[in-house]
Amino acid sequence: MTAFVQATVYGLLQGGLLALVAVGFSMVWGVMNVINIAQGAFVLLGAYIAWEVNATFGLDPFAAMFVSAAVLFVVGYLVQRLVINLVVNAPIYITLLLTFGLQLLLVQGMNIVFTADYRSIPTTYASGSVSIGAVEVPIGRLLSFGLAVVITLLLVLFVTRTRTGLSIMATGMDRGAARLMGIRARHVYALTFGLAIGLGGMAGAMIGTVGTFNPADAGYYTLLSFVIAILGGLGNMYGALLGGLLLGLVEAWGGQFLSGTWVNAIAFAVLVLVLIFRPSGLVGKAFYSFRLEV
Amino acid sequence: MDRIPIMALSGAVTLVLVAGCGSRGAESSGGVSGDTLTIGASMSLTGSLAREGQLTKEGYDLCVEKVNAAGGVTAGGKKLKLKIAYQDDTSKPDTAAQLVDQFNDKGTKLILSSYGTPNTAAQAPVVERNGQVMVDAGGADDSIFHKGYKRTFAVLSPASQYAASIVQALNDLAKPRPKKIVFLSADDGFSKTVTNGGTATANKLGFTVLPSQYFPEASTDVSSSLNKVKGQKPDVIIGSVHLVEGVAIIKQAHELGVKPPGGFAETVAPPTPDFPKTLGKLAENVLSSSQWSPTVKGSDKIFGTAKQFQADITKKYGHTPDYHNAEAAAGCLALTLAVQNANSTDANKVRDALAKLDTMSAFGRIKFNALGQNVYKTMSVIQVRHGKPVTVWPKDEAEAKLIWPGTAS
Numbered sequence: 001m002t003a004f005v006q007a008t009v010y011g012l013l014q015g016g017l018l019a020l021v022a023v024g025f026s027m028v029w030g031v032m033n034v035i036n037i038a039q040g041a042f043v044l045l046g047a048y049i050a051w052e053v054n055a056t057f058g059l060d061p062f063a064a065m066f067v068s069a070a071v072l073f074v075v076g077y078l079v080q081r082l083v084i085n086l087v088v089n090a091p092i093y094i095t096l097l098l099t100f101g102l103q104l105l106l107v108q109g110m111n112i113v114f115t116a117d118y119r120s121i122p123t124t125y126a127s128g129s130v131s132i133g134a135v136e137v138p139i140g141r142l143l144s145f146g147l148a149v150v151i152t153l154l155l156v157l158f159v160t161r162t163r164t165g166l167s168i169m170a171t172g173m174d175r176g177a178a179r180l181m182g183i184r185a186r187h188v189y190a191l192t193f194g195l196a197i198g199l200g201g202m203a204g205a206m207i208g209t210v211g212t213f214n215p216a217d218a219g220y221y222t223l224l225s226f227v228i229a230i231l232g233g234l235g236n237m238y239g240a241l242l243g244g245l246l247l248g249l250v251e252a253w254g255g256q257f258l259s260g261t262w263v264n265a266i267a268f269a270v271l272v273l274v275l276i277f278r279p280s281g282l283v284g285k286a287f288y289s290f291r292l293e294v
Numbered sequence: 295m296d297r298i299p300i301m302a303l304s305g306a307v308t309l310v311l312v313a314g315c316g317s318r319g320a321e322s323s324g325g326v327s328g329d330t331l332t333i334g335a336s337m338s339l340t341g342s343l344a345r346e347g348q349l350t351k352e353g354y355d356l357c358v359e360k361v362n363a364a365g366g367v368t369a370g371g372k373k374l375k376l377k378i379a380y381q382d383d384t385s386k387p388d389t390a391a392q393l394v395d396q397f398n399d400k401g402t403k404l405i406l407s408s409y410g411t412p413n414t415a416a417q418a419p420v421v422e423r424n425g426q427v428m429v430d431a432g433g434a435d436d437s438i439f440h441k442g443y444k445r446t447f448a449v450l451s452p453a454s455q456y457a458a459s460i461v462q463a464l465n466d467l468a469k470p471r472p473k474k475i476v477f478l479s480a481d482d483g484f485s486k487t488v489t490n491g492g493t494a495t496a497n498k499l500g501f502t503v504l505p506s507q508y509f510p511e512a513s514t515d516v517s518s519s520l521n522k523v524k525g526q527k528p529d530v531i532i533g534s535v536h537l538v539e540g541v542a543i544i545k546q547a548h549e550l551g552v553k554p555p556g557g558f559a560e561t562v563a564p565p566t567p568d569f570p571k572t573l574g575k576l577a578e579n580v581l582s583s584s585q586w587s588p589t590v591k592g593s594d595k596i597f598g599t600a601k602q603f604q605a606d607i608t609k610k611y612g613h614t615p616d617y618h619n620a621e622a623a624a625g626c627l628a629l630t631l632a633v634q635n636a637n638s639t640d641a642n643k644v645r646d647a648l649a650k651l652d653t654m655s656a657f658g659r660i661k662f663n664a665l666g667q668n669v670y671k672t673m674s675v676i677q678v679r680h681g682k683p684v685t686v687w688p689k690d691e692a693e694a695k696l697i698w699p700g701t702a703s
Binding site: 002003006007010014107108111115116117118119120122127128129131136138140141210211212214215216217220251252254255256259260261263264 | 339340341342344345347348385481507508509510513514515516517518519521522524525537538541542545548549550551567568571572573574576
């Protein structure tokens, strides 16, 4: 029983971290109908920025993640305005190819600048844990889980209570109508992409704190984001959080009750089931579900 | 000038140009062009094995530098400068195999292997088909050598010895002797062979071996496996892993409060510079097997002794050598010596010379059995101390005594 509770707790915390990785990807897909294959590379870029800030200035990664977020917000804004915007009206395959190319460039760039060494951002507390009975709760993962929840709630408030947030959602629903209402779609798209990449940067800082990273991990985080976005559904800011938690739990329980080598197969089996019974994802809005049909 | 002669002239020029571009004449004899002998090496410079690939490349590069500083390699009565042509295989076996074909198309018959069992296992049949010859400095799985290949020779000890040597060291040195051992293993071929070899030795020596736990290759999350073994209370956890999984085991065991009284041992990861760098104090006292240690007996004309090799790597790359550096340099040395002994760069003659090679070197004895494996070299066992690998077994190579139990201080 203890082993089951331990697996559940760890799975939930791991799920929170995964949600943080995927929330930006899900938002860009939902609002802009762009599948950002470079998401994983941006997440890792965030990890490297936090690592550099930590190594140079000694700043704790939970503070350094804001530097990652700020830098990547600017990078994301510019990438959207100067690059992706050129093909934003093209079929989804074109943006898919473009972001795939971006990913290759970023990964190779990180290989050159940071080398392929595995890195981790050292802290005195993140790999420690708090014991609750016989169950260990890892501190670093608990903090990143809390961050994922807080960010999700803030995003919900942002898109429902602020003019900018409402304009993002409006543009996602009908760009033409939004333009007629005076919304500058180009700016809104760039803002969305910047926000998404910035959040990815924060996730990168967390990954670097609780685990290890090197440029080759980019594809893995993009794949995770893709799975989580589909599991959670688009058009709802809670989607990524729920998708991440579900994936974390499924992997933890699968590994606990079956052979550990089945983890990926089980996760993808759940994905197939969700697509069969809830094609728009757990909490996705049906309006966006056509976007799942790439 | 009328039209036909112009066309004829341009046709002739084109023919000459095309013939010139496509000529393999200069490189047709085993990769020799002018006074340079080119060896082909597809290398994992990007992708999941990029770190190990980089360490392997460092070993190859140092070998080229040392061989050329010593005047190059003699073949056919001619001194040739050594050069390695690298291509990035992105850590993918199919790409590594294709690159061997590409080298063959360019007339390069002498090959140094990529890093890792999957890549090398994919390259070996291509080498066989093309009539090339390959020295394997990065693929240790025994399965590569049970397929009847005649043109692949591995300088490194086979995978079955990786965990077996750790178990033997525990049996010889650990007091009190641990009773229960469990293997946490990645599910790739190399790691499974490591686990099987370690389990067989542990059973033979009378240890209780708990059921092994497997997880997907290159996992960064091994929490499920750790959670499962926690309740079984093993005395020692042995990870049959590469770097990324090895780091995950130590990190997540700390998070989950998995503390075997004897500590941890792992293959591949602990001797690499990245292991202590990413784990800090948690890396202390973790045991591992190593293909090489600076206390290895033997020397050769190119690298001198193991201590000299250690000094050369430290000077050139700013880090202490790990065994990936050493096995790569050993592979390049074996190929160079075979060319010299054959007095030729012809792939068949070099193959025969490799089969007969029996030499001592800074990496220990290099001699291949009929399968192409170097089973004459023993593996050593190291323990991480203050972030550096220190040899603790076998006794005649030990730099220090085993700290036991090996739980991190």
